[in-house]
Amino acid sequence: MGTRLDSRPRHQQIAAELRAEIMSGDLKSGEQLPSTPHLVARFNAANATIQRALQSLKDEGFVRGHAGKGVFVRDRQPLVVNTSTYMSPDPRGYSYELLKVGQVAPPSDVAAAFTVSGEDLVVMRHRLLLHDGAPVELSWSYYPVSIAAGSPLAGRGRIRGGAPQVLADLGFPQHHFIDRISVRQPTETEVQELDLPPDVPVFRQFRVVYSDSERPVEVSVLIKGGHLYELSYHQTAD
Missing domain, CATH: 1.10.10.10 (Winged helix-like DNA-binding domain superfamily/Winged helix DNA-binding domain)
Incomplete structure (x- = not known):
């Protein structure tokens, strides 16, 4: 070779x-x-x-x-993403901008994760994560209409306690999730909204969250600039 x-x-x-x-x-x-x-x-x-x-x-x-x-x-530490946790807003500089909320036809991979038809609608929440005022992550979170309709997940307001709390209150506690991580070149929209320098790839996290009876209750796609992040994995010995 x-x-x-x-x-x-x-x-x-x-x-x-x-x-x-x-x-x-x-x-x-x-x-x-x-x-x-x-x-x-x-x-x-x-x-x-x-x-x-x-x-x-x-x-x-x-x-x-x-x-x-x-x-x-520069004295700059990477933003470490522990893949076993969500990136939560905190007073040290993280904040979210809610870009769009609504019922949409899901992308094919999201529909497959929910095992629904691509013609079925889901509730989508599209957000921009900022750190110290700078954009660092785009996210699209999807929920079955049968779960999210009429709940805070379908509204444009700030969700107290985040989506996990809302899902728990609705009777769908989160038990575990599976992440798929890939790297690719950014789309034009991602370059613009994340203010990416030239030639920088992005991480793509595809996350499926499961509740009781292994029911998928949330699917998220998260896009992060590759120049800002490290992914951290933890495994406990048997």
Whole structure:
């Protein structure tokens, strides 16, 4: 089997190398990056190519330039998503904007998860999650009309206690969920609404929440910028 060549533009290759060093801690928070002449020599690249690579890292929030001093690694920790929990609003900087609520025909994968026809309507809540005022996640949460109609899930108001509390009050407590995680390039809408830098992929979480008798009561699609997040998994030994 042949070796696949990296066909990306040179500035993307260089940015990838530096990004990996920052994420591994080899380039530490607050540390100054090597000078442009040093990077030119190291990567055997033109000055303009190095500048484009550094600009990509600035756009993604990995580094910051200081006039007359150089480029430094930003003191920024990734937003860690523990896949066993929901991202809940809290006073430390998380908030939601409710973008749309209504009854819609579900996407095919959502319909399959609910085992309903694609022609059947479901209640959808579409939201934007912000951290310190910056957009970090788009979400679409879907509920069977038979459960959600007439409940706070179908309204435009803020839900006290969140969807899990409403579902429990309706007699559908959440027992467990299954996440499928994938990575892809963003759509044009996702680039705009999440204010994504160029060439940044997104995480796609597809979550099915189950209640009594393994009944699916919620399906969510969550889109997160890949430059902001790490996914955390926990497993207990038998």
